Amino acid sequence: MSNRAGESFDITLLFVIIKMACEGVADMEDPAWSTPGPDLENRVYMIKEERNKFMHEELSLTQGDLITKVRELRGLFIDTLNAAHRKYSWLFTAADLTTAIDTVNRILDEISNEVISLTDLQTFCSPMLLNDLEPECKLDLTNKFNSMHNINPVSFVIGSSLNMDVSLIFTETYP
Known part of the structure; x- marks a missing residue:
């Protein structure tokens, strides 16, 4: 994806592709996708919803709010990775899980510590x-x-x- 900001990223399309193409996930209309819980389906749905909130709502975050939001997203992403590991442990090894979690933590730390430009x-x-x-x-x-x-x-x-x-x-x- 060349656009890192995500304006042209279609999360809804990706969500549908995951629902249709991934082996072992709930059917398209299964309530597991939108029912809160630790399952991979709901975690993926929650990521889609968070991305849509971020891109389509007017957000005004204080530094404290930003830290809280990054902490929430970190938990959601790590929970999603753990759920993916539980469902696909034959494909997604413990080492892969550790690497993915480290990557998520590094990226979110960069976001948290990023110096905001005067223009922003x-x-x-x-x-x-x-x-x-x-x-x-x-x-x-x-x-x-x-x-x-x-x-x-x-x-x-x-x-x-x-x-x-x-x-x-x-x-x-x-x-």
Whole structure:
């Protein structure tokens, strides 16, 4: 697969191929695929669902959420590999299992430790920053503008902090 990001990867097609082509798995319409449990069928179904959530939903993860999600995925992938080993031990040796688990752990560790580029941070954090900063900025500007109608001509002469409200001096307003 040349597209590592997965935008063009058809997980649903792969899921159907696994259901049809793999020896010893449940029939296409068997509830084992969607019934929670330790079986390979459900583990493969869960991976498909997680991939679809990731690609089709708006995700906003904090660092803590990312660590939790990677931990959950690590468990799901390792459970899937163990289920595959149980079902296909004649083909998938203990050494193969260890190698596959090590590979999953290495890849997920790389994802967890990856430094996010400034462009990615701006893309994903800008909406959150806007939501946080907008109310604060409005309040700050409102306070500044409200205080601007107070002038203190005395402070220029004697350095006093006495404030004078302009609206108390001028009695007529003009449009």
